[in-house]
Amino acid sequence: MNIPDDAFYRLLSKALRERSGETLTRVLYRALRQAILDGRLQAHSRLPGSRTLAQELSLSRNTVNAVLDQLTTEGYLLRDRQGSRVASLPSAAAEEPTEAEFRLPARLKALPTGTRRDSPAFAFTPGTPAVNYFPLPLWRRLIDRVLREEGHALLGYGESAGERPLREAIARHLALSRGIHCEAGQVIITEGALEGLNLCTQLLSESGQLAWLEDPGYAGARSAFVARGLQIEGMEIDEEGMQFADHTARSPRLIFTSPSHQFPLGSLMSAARRLALLQFAHSTGAWIIEDDYDSEFRYSSEPIPAMLGMQPDAPVVYLGTFSKTLFPSLRIGFVVMPKALAKAMQPAIHSLLRGGHRTEQLALAHFIEEGHYARHLASMRRLYRKRQGQLRDALKQELTHPHTVSGGEGGMHLTVHLEGIDDSWVAQAARQYQLAPAALSRYYLDPASGKTGLVLGYGNTSASRFASAIRTLNKLITQALSQSGQG
């Protein structure tokens, strides 16, 4: 393109004619810049003077000058006393990268598939509480009260480890309900349990170290460990919880366990095994990450005190979350560390976390301190206990295939063991009926050799749906079995 020629003005006039809502300055700027970038305006070409340009394009000279100034600032044009010249720019790389170039890092190949998050959640989705029982009008009032009372003071950065009143409320709650005596300084507010897990692996392990995971177990822990580059060893589960041998070829650095209600099998880790595990961790320098995701809901006895509270300065980091006790989209969880660890990690926590979500954190602090939390827990405990009984009845009546049920002393799910079925197929097929039980095998590190069955969450599922839903699943199981008989 020679300048100034007709093609040049046509190009610009066209852009100006076709503008929609943008300012003339913006349109002219974009057209000129694009012409430079794609080489239609070549390096060293001289542009007409601003007076000429303004006349030819029927624009004000101010507009033209603003555009030339901007392009000069950004380095597309060079200006001297004779006017503007196009700068000499490296040619833009034209080839589009192919999709094949975008591969996950090798380390992330082992990431477990994420859970489907239907909204609203399908019946039987594990891990979703009865959100329709959450006292939303009260919550709205608390949120609004905090926004009104605290005003603009809430908008700035808060403490990295979370709002002090919430950390104090959690410490008080844990002392009463989980047997953990801790100070607010040991409590770190996180984005749900997952950020807590990421923080622990970040602070306590190095890439390449060994982590023990319950097998079957919580997929989120696997994600966090895989993402951190840890090596993973699956630990079998029996009725006393996670099994382990005192003498191992290679000691783990992290031990992930859910001792108060193993997910998904439901075992309660016995006192003897808890103490043995604590001792093992002590003597090998390992850290236990205690996942206490739903132990507030225990029906046959009082909630089981946490491992963190069993010994002073036990090598345990405790993970809690409000996703199961209140609602998932709140995304507030917490980590409790032994005092000395919390102190040592303070600078790192300060660098790695940013706090924030102060309105919700303060609203939650009020919610706990004013007794709403304890009341909500009590009423959910009654609801879930009842639902669990009703689900057991429905299983007895409607599930004709041989099965056993585990996981039943508390929580929000039952695990139905069904030998030799293609549970992933059943889980997938159930989705067309708006049912989302999880395949038991997918909680195993190696799904192909894991036990099969269905994990049924009843947190979000009304009991009135149980009978018909189990009948549907029963049919799907029949179908799965006949298909595998054919295969």
Place this chain on the structure above:
Amino acid sequence: MNIPDDAFYRLLSKALRERSGETLTRVLYRALRQAILDGRLQAHSRLPGSRTLAQELSLSRNTVNAVLDQLTTEGYLLRDRQGSRVASLPSAAAEEPTEAEFRLPARLKALPTGTRRDSPAFAFTPGTPAVNYFPLPLWRRLIDRVLREEGHALLGYGESAGERPLREAIARHLALSRGIHCEAGQVIITEGALEGLNLCTQLLSESGQLAWLEDPGYAGARSAFVARGLQIEGMEIDEEGMQFADHTARSPRLIFTSPSHQFPLGSLMSAARRLALLQFAHSTGAWIIEDDYDSEFRYSSEPIPAMLGMQPDAPVVYLGTFSKTLFPSLRIGFVVMPKALAKAMQPAIHSLLRGGHRTEQLALAHFIEEGHYARHLASMRRLYRKRQGQLRDALKQELTHPHTVSGGEGGMHLTVHLEGIDDSWVAQAARQYQLAPAALSRYYLDPASGKTGLVLGYGNTSASRFASAIRTLNKLITQALSQSGQG
């Protein structure tokens, strides 16, 4: 302790007498459990029958039985036809771990010190916007409207990558204001820019790979890279932005840059250098992480279009945040990926993120779509432009030490270069006057050899304070110089 003897009953009676607010069941449970854990009740000891216990302690038999049941469930007691015996438990490890055991992993030694987060922020704190200008009553109404309209549907899990309406609103805003043409599917909502950075390093790099960082630069990027185990090379800055050589001994995997307003020096990366950097990244398989933290605020010209928009499928991941344009505690940021990358990373994103904070995300979507965001940006741009001029004037009048000022085409901070002062001392000493300028040297990878000066954030500082605050800083600088003269 022989059982049943007086000491045993005294122990329990004492606990029951001293209870405060807890149930008798809870107190008896705790006292017995503690006695077992600390060895006062030894393994195999037989407990008195529940009738005897109830009589001696003046409790109902139901209470006693509930406690014995619970302890049996947890494995502290064994029950047979003769009654209850204490289980044989591994002895609790008694030694308290010393603080020395809790050391940060070697990798984390290089974490930069976090910024102090005063609440409310002190004057001159870099990176804090004028939160008192945020339209809080409007925001309260939007939050409340979303909570009312969406109700319980909002409480469950949402999309991992964030609420669709917000991602759409961001895509539309970026097209207009940042020259980025993208679809909602390419936008991933994150917890501020920091989670975006963590996600990018997670997805695009392996521990041990090389990352280029601007030096001086944003400490958050250093935290993310250090935490991920990357090796870091600092890149010098000149008036055209980050300098680099085309031919390097070792190619970086990640290149972190803030091309539209380098932090903290303020350079604008020239078009030539942007294109060269894009080409370099293309040919070496590197990824550019473009930090666009405050480029909406540009005063001498229109905001500079982002690098991501310069080429189709440029190897650029774009980081944006609302922490600087709205308010920090909102903790909403976003990542924009090239289409093919977003598609390839979808399963991993699904495993690594959880979504959530749906109320704020939807309120923010309304805030953008209803035009409040554009209006707020425009009024903040006017405010900051004016404040920057006023701060320059105050510096001219009150800062008597030889200095130069950079970083001044936009944003919310000015960088004052002051050669040979102990800037960390000045920054620390300023805190007693409620002033929090940052020492320029602390943004360098090696603060000891970095340039010295003060980074003055004016986002949160009223112009009426400028003159007296600069006078105070001027005195502190005099003091710092005389101290180093003495040293």
